[in-house]
Structures are given as C-alpha cells and as structure tokens.
Amino acid sequence: MKKIEDLVDDIYKVLVKNEAAEGVDVDKIVDNFGEAMKNILKNQLLTKHEESNALRMSSIGKQDRYLWYRHRNYKAESMTPATLMKFLYGHATEELVLALAALSGHEVTHQQHKAEVNGIKGSMDCVIDGMLIDVKTASSFGFKKFKEGNIRNDDPFGYIDQLRGYAESLGHEEGGWLVIDKAAGHLCTHFENFKYDDPITERIDYLKCMVKDDNIPEQCYDLVPEGKSGNMKLAMACSYCIYKQHCFPDVKVFAYSTGPRFLAKVENYPKVPEIYDYFDDK
Ligand code: SF4
Structure with a gap:
C-alpha cells in the first residue's frame, strides 16, 4: 500500500512520465473526474442555491464576529465575477489534484463523505491512504504556510478547526491538507495531530451560543x-x-x-x- 508521505512525489511521477501507476483503473478515474467536472458546472455554476446562514463544518474555524454577522443576515459584500471565477477554477483544480492522486496509485476514499458533530454538518474532501485530507488551492503566500508547517500559527480562514470537525466525525486524531500553489503549480502536504487540542465539540457548543447572543463579539x-x-x-x-x-x-x-x-x-x-x-x- 502507498504511503501518504509519498503522495506529492508520486503525483509528480505521473506528470513527468505521462503514465498512471501500475494497477490503477485509469478509465474509472477519468470517468469520475469527468463526472466531477459535470457536477461543478451543473450543480455549482448553473444552480441557484439558497443562501444559508447556518453554522457549517466549513465555517466553524472562522472568526466569531464574522459568524455573528452571518447568523444575523447582515448584508454581505457581493462577490465580483473575478472572485467567483477564482472559486470555480479552485473547485476544478481540486478535483484535478484528486484525480492525479488516484492515478498515482494512492487510495482515495470518502469523497464528499457527510460529517456531523453536535448538529453541525459538512462534507469532507476525502481520505487518502487512511489519512483525512482537505484539498486546498492557495496563493503562493498561503502555500508557503502549509509547506513550512506554519498554519497553526497563522490560520485566518480557520482551516484547522474545519479539519478538526471532520476528524471528530470520523473518530480520527489527525488529518492533513494536500495543497496546490495555483500560481506556480507546486504541491505539498501538511499533517496535524489533534490529540492534545481542546475538543472541537467545545468550540462548536460555544459558537452555537455565541451567534444567538445579542452582544457583538470583539473586532477580530x-x-x-x-x-x-x-x-x-x-x-x-x-x-x-x-x-x-x-x-x-x-x-x-x-x-x-x-x-x-x-x-x-x-x-x-x-x-x-x-x-x-x-x-x-x-
Ligand atoms: S473584524 Fe475583520 S474579520 Fe472580523 S468581521 Fe470585521 S472585517 Fe470581518
């Protein structure tokens, strides 16, 4: 069985050699990738989604005041076409990276697997070689934080708590990220162990009360x-x-x-x- 630590090197081999790892079901992976692209166009681009202000696993790491505004339906800035485009190709790129992971012979499971902790729901990206993995596209600046293992000290988008939520739902003590630098094309992985962190359930229970409190949280x-x-x-x-x-x-x-x-x-x-x-x- 392949090891998660070798994932990036193995993906690079697929790119350099123009061939999948031995024993991989290429047709199935290509079909799955095509379905994922169809899903992005049909269900993410061409479907209107009801805006929800509910706490989600993907938001529990965000700043308290942000979540407080959101829960109370404060008017949010509308996104520019350029930002929406960035999100769209971010999703597409993440699917491409997952397809490359599978083509490199690593075992990719639990894609979009539902997660729930104390009533907060979400869906994780995947598990690769038994390790919970969130796939991220990042700027070169954001990428460096993952590559150098600095995400714990500088996590303005709350990626750690998001991953801790998914880990809790699976009963895992660790998880990691597979990150692509969208400008330079580099890939890296970074793993974190959550064994000694306060339980994520405490953060979730706190947030559920905080958003209902009429007092606005401190400036972040x-x-x-x-x-x-x-x-x-x-x-x-x-x-x-x-x-x-x-x-x-x-x-x-x-x-x-x-x-x-x-x-x-x-x-x-x-x-x-x-x-x-x-x-x-x-
Ligand atoms: S303090 Fe900053 S991050 Fe927090 S809600 Fe205001 S603008 Fe957003």
Whole structure:
C-alpha cells in the first residue's frame, strides 16, 4: 500500500512520465473526474442555491464576529465575477489534484463523505491512504504556510478547526491538507495531530451560543500600519472579509497594482486612484 508521505512525489511521477501507476483503473478515474467536472458546472455554476446562514463544518474555524454577522443576515459584500471565477477554477483544480492522486496509485476514499458533530454538518474532501485530507488551492503566500508547517500559527480562514470537525466525525486524531500553489503549480502536504487540542465539540457548543447572543463579539483583528505612511490598513483577513463595511464603515479603498487596499485611517493620501464604488452591488 502507498504511503501518504509519498503522495506529492508520486503525483509528480505521473506528470513527468505521462503514465498512471501500475494497477490503477485509469478509465474509472477519468470517468469520475469527468463526472466531477459535470457536477461543478451543473450543480455549482448553473444552480441557484439558497443562501444559508447556518453554522457549517466549513465555517466553524472562522472568526466569531464574522459568524455573528452571518447568523444575523447582515448584508454581505457581493462577490465580483473575478472572485467567483477564482472559486470555480479552485473547485476544478481540486478535483484535478484528486484525480492525479488516484492515478498515482494512492487510495482515495470518502469523497464528499457527510460529517456531523453536535448538529453541525459538512462534507469532507476525502481520505487518502487512511489519512483525512482537505484539498486546498492557495496563493503562493498561503502555500508557503502549509509547506513550512506554519498554519497553526497563522490560520485566518480557520482551516484547522474545519479539519478538526471532520476528524471528530470520523473518530480520527489527525488529518492533513494536500495543497496546490495555483500560481506556480507546486504541491505539498501538511499533517496535524489533534490529540492534545481542546475538543472541537467545545468550540462548536460555544459558537452555537455565541451567534444567538445579542452582544457583538470583539473586532477580530487590529488595524495594521501601512509602512511609514502613517496610514492604517485592514489586516489581511479583514480585507478578505465580506462584512468589513460593518466593522469599518469609513474604510476607503484604493487601487494598488497588487489589488484593492483598504485604509481605515488616511494621513497621507495614496498616489493611486480611490475606488469610490467598491461596495456598490456588483
Ligand atoms: S472585517 Fe475583520 S473584524 Fe470585521 S468581521 Fe470581518 S474579520 Fe472580523
């Protein structure tokens, strides 16, 4: 049986040699991949889904204030076509990576397997060689955190708690991520053991009460100085957050070459254009 530690090297071999590992049912994997692509187009792109504000396994690691807004149906920023496109090809890429894992001879099971802990539901990506695995597409910056094992110290999207929820539902003490750097094409795995963490059930029970409490939770992140300009910008996680306008109603948005930058305090007006309609419905 293949070992999860060899997964990335084995996938690279498939790519370099243009052949699947011995004994693999290539036709079945290709068919499954085709079905997954059909599912993405039919059920994710071309089907309208009811917006749900219920806590889900995929959200239990998110910040308290974010979940509080969401539970109360606060108006969220609408996503740009570019962001929606990124999500779409993120899903497609993750399916491709899973197909490559199977072609490399590793045992991929539990795909979209239902998970439930204390009434919170979700569906996991898969189990590979017996290890619970969440597949992620990441920027080069996000990828580095997984590759260097830093996700524990810097997890603004709550990936650890999400995985701990799935692990709890399976009765596993560990799990990991198979990550693709969407810009550079590199792959890596990173594994975490949850044996000595507080039970995820405590976090879930806390969240169920927290979202019903009328008191708004504390602001999740402090503002960050923008170099030596005297300006203060939103922390990275806040700049991605779809509720930032509620936390920072006076925030100004500027069109830097690296993307929009959100300044909550402007001492020196930036030499790039301000985007006045950023928060208008797209
Ligand atoms: S904008 Fe920042 S502080 Fe406000 S809910 Fe989002 S992450 Fe939390």
